[in-house]
Amino acid sequence: MAQQRPLSPHLMIYKPQLTSMMSITHRATGAALALGSLLVVWWIVALATGAEYYSFVQSIIASWFGQLVLFGFTVAVFYHLSNGIRHLFWDFGHNLTIEGVHRTGYMVLASTVILTALTWALVFFG
């Protein structure tokens, strides 16, 4: 019988915080982008296959489901890009304070929203 030692609190005990939620979101968007890369590969392979197959893929991309997936893809790209830059600043020793991680955290969220909005404005009005 193992000795009963105090255990660290389980993950669910903690109140969700900006820092921890943004950390796991970085990982989740990274995994999602790895999966979403299948779409990019599919699009390129379709382009290399020929006009007929390409227009078939295009029609799926243009469908509401395709657009929804693409929207999620752009959100994941811009979140992972912005937060990745935040990580690089940490690697150089910047913003490693409670104030710093919160300020840059909100900057990443704002940047994700702005870049996603700009991209889709370009799609619809560009």
Next chain:
Amino acid sequence: MAGQNAELKPQQRSMQTSLGKVRGLGSARKGVSHWWMQRLTAMGMIPLVIYMVIALVTVIGDDYTTAVAWLQSPLNATAMLLLLGTGFYHASLGLQVIIEDYVSNEGRRLMAMVVVKLAMTGLAALSMFSVLSIALA
């Protein structure tokens, strides 16, 4: 163990057990390279991702001929090849860490690692070959 270590200078003595050594546990001395390559590919992809998002948004609704002509331009083809190469390498490094963190069973971890590494390599090869076949056609 003790006799073996006694012949070595103090800084060469290992804390690792014989069993650990045989099973290949402990540092693989690849940590710094993994960490550095993940950052290096990340930095390289900042301009590539921004370029490709802008380019794809303008080209994705276009017809086949326009899209092919777009990918045949040397600048676009090079940017796409670089993005695919660094992207799949970056993804393989990132997914590796996720597997190491969450898959504790040794057999399953090895299997997941093999699947991810082969899948990322395969996708990189397929997509990069496709780009080249369009660009060099």
